[in-house]
Amino acid sequence: MLAFHSDAHSLALPPGHRFPQSKYRLLREQIERAPGAIRLRAAAPASEGELALAHSPDYVDKVLQGHLSAAEQREIGFPWSPSMAARSRHSVGASIEAARAALAEGVAANLAGGTHHAHADKGSGYCVFNDVAVAARLMQTEWHRAHGSAVPGLRVLVIDLDVHQGNGTAAIFRDDPTVFTFSMHGAKNFPFRKEPSDLDVELPDGCRDAEYLAALQAGLARVWAACGSVGLAFYLAGADPHEGDRLGRLKLSTAGLLARDELVLQALAERRIPVALTMAGGYGHDLASTVAVQVNTLAAASRAWQRWADGDGTMAA
Structure with missing residues (x-):
């Protein structure tokens, strides 16, 4: 499976800043230590x-x-610097390349991305540009160029399982019938003013594995009933629903988050829907626990990619 990284550009953050930018390098290095299953490329x-x-x-x-x-920088949460702008462009580029690879190979990933609080005209909540929105629109444009009007346009599904609601993505695709947005998130988490997705599922504080997975199964059933044929999915596999997250209010275990990933990937595989994954949020008190969750997500994605290549939509035991 191809996975694209963009951690060469750092943010000029003040001491004590809550954004865990080292997470992206640590995740890439962990994947590098287990070569073979995932092919890493700089975006x-x-x-x-x-x-x-x-x-x-x-x-x-x-x-x-x-x-x-200054106010716009405060809303984003990062001070501006040339490296901040470069990092943001490369992170979007990683989702673009992951989407192209997913259309070609079934499954691919961005080791960052999932910047779903960025709106069309502003950034917010550690999100500068909305990588999924840009990649979705570009894939639709390239699909039209390749196929013309002889075939239907590329319909896109966004499955956003970050602990925070994908308000920027919802706003960008408001009233756009070619993109279906599904966000399942903590009801009391940021953003406090939420934008309506095509489907929002809100969860109570302290939600644990069984309740979460049941809500996800029900939510996905509603997605399949509502959104029709899908040509490409983006899966925002946030690690921040984890019980050890500093900014989340849910209580999922590491095993519960892996079960979440496998449920989503299985549902997409059964329908032969290509998927580009992004890692989205993750702010663990112990950053190693966040990285471990995302390593599990990428391992599950790699297994799904192998099954796609083998033509098998079923999950291995």
Whole structure:
């Protein structure tokens, strides 16, 4: 399975900042220590034109040229620097390349991404550009160029299982029938003003494995009943529903999160829907626990990729 990384560009964060940017390097290094199942590639940056598929040109220019106001930087949560702009472009590029690889091979991943709080005209909540929105729009454009009007357009499904609601993604795709957005998240988590997805499932504080997995099964059943034929899925596999997360309010175990990943990947495999994964959030008190959750997610994705290559949609015991 191909997985794309973008951790070469660091953020100039003040001491004590809560964003765990070392997580991305640690995750890549962990994957590098177990070569074979996952093929790692450095991501190319998204172009300005690609970013403008989901963002206003004015906002793109502000980020790339360093014209964000102090208030805009506070809402994002990062101070501007050239490396912040470069990191954001490469993270979007990783989701673009993962989406292309998924369409070609069935399953692929971005070792970062899932920046679902970014709106068309602003960033928020540690999210500068919305990588999934840009990649979805670009894949639809490339699909149309390749196939023309002879075949239906590429219908996209976003499965967002970060602990926080995907408000930016929901806003970007509001009233867009070609993209179905599904977000399952903590009811009392950030953002406190949520944007309506096509399907939102809110969970109570302290939700544990059994309750979560039951809600996910029911939610996916509603997705399949509502969204029709899907040509590409994006799966935001956040580690922040974990019981050890600093910013989440749910209580899933490591085993419960792996069961979540396998449930999603199995449902997509049964329908032969290609999927590009992003790692989304994860802010563990013990960062090693966050990395372990995401290593499990990537291992499950690699197994799904192998089954796709073998033409087998079933999960191995």
